[in-house]
Amino acid sequence: MALTGVDVSQRASASDIVFEALRRAIITGEMKDGDPLRQDAIARLFNTSRIPVREALTMLEQQGLVQTRRYKGAVVTGLSVDDADEIFDFRYLVEAHVIRAAVPRMTPGLLAEAGAICEALAVERDPQPWGDLNRAFHATLLGASGLSFHLAALGNAMDRLDRYVRAQLLLTEGHERSNTEHRAILAACAAGDADGAADLTVAHIHGAHQSLRAHLDGIKAGFGTG
């Protein structure tokens, strides 16, 4: 029988769906720091009961995206400037390590894939899809390392920073610089220059970090102490 099957047991559970939707709403900035997450409201929104919602909230709490206080509910976690600095430091350290490990393992196919994303980034104007493509670009390159533990930790770091980076990019038009840097990183990877790619990656993150800091100093306020 020539029937292609799908593993139906891998379908997402209700908790997974709610989790992904909430996670996305938080990292894109759709939900702001301190916004409360009411179990009832979310359950109605997804046409489910509160049980899957609570499991989604516990997942988000483990990831540090929301904070829960007993009998008071969950709110979106805010980052202090110090917190953001620390997580950027983490990225400098780990992302350099991972890209170094990834470069020698990149196949032509993977480089082509990353190149395609890079091109898509260059013409994308909408901030939301741009942010998604940006993550996809880095995930593709870093993924070649096969270092799943490092990648999970980095993914969490990005999740915690993403909404601030996106908000800042939206205002400062840093897309152009980002795009040029992406091309440079990709070129180094294609050339098999692991150290170069690592340096460029660190510089790339540094740029985002500095822009964010400037932006925050500028508006002065914001950034709940979480």
Added chain:
Amino acid sequence: MALTGVDVSQRASASDIVFEALRRAIITGEMKDGDPLRQDAIARLFNTSRIPVREALTMLEQQGLVQTRRYKGAVVTGLSVDDADEIFDFRYLVEAHVIRAAVPRMTPGLLAEAGAICEALAVERDPQPWGDLNRAFHATLLGASGLSFHLAALGNAMDRLDRYVRAQLLLTEGHERSNTEHRAILAACAAGDADGAADLTVAHIHGAHQSLRAHLDGIKAGFGTG
């Protein structure tokens, strides 16, 4: 009124209690790789319903300590040798960074505290409390850094490795070497030698890593590919 209060709203929920108990059972090796975690059985054990158990299992899954398959239940996650190598690499990288940041922030009081744990380690023969003290020693020193995100990631890395390290220590009597290395690390910290402490820490982790590899190569089997 001179009455010191405690924030009663911070009492652990049932989920937290179950989570901590299961986490401990897993990281100490009390539960073996692949052991199933039956919701009913655990609920009865803690005299609660399955709801808090499920939330605990969700947390454990987020930490990578158990794996859940829909409608089939959760089992203790096993590490392949490659997985273990990767997590050790993560520790080399991050723990060196954190200890470097921690040294200049260590107070005499904190050093005294670490010293006390170090002494306790020297006379402790039981493997389980020795493992707990070992974690406490490193947590005390690293904690001085105040780098909460790094510390959380390192804690998770330790959680994933702990049972293997404990099992290996149990057989190879690596306690003595560990104790000497602890004293050296502590001395470097007390001397304010951040780079020295970092080097010694890396060497310390390296020792554990090599012992574990040797041990695994020796017994050959074990380590489900989980």
Added chain:
DNA sequence: GTAGCGCATATTGGATCCGATATACAATAT
């Protein structure tokens, strides 16, 4: 008029119940 108390309501945490799925075993047909 104001500080403090008590009740009403909203919201969360946990228990119980029900439907869905997996697994093991028995029955049956070839």
Added chain:
DNA sequence: ATATTGTATATCGGATCCAATATGCGCTAC
């Protein structure tokens, strides 16, 4: 005898229900 199918049981995911706690408002006492 073996392979297939049906069924019984165990276990899980989710819904509903109840208890515990927080919050807001009105009332009372001074």
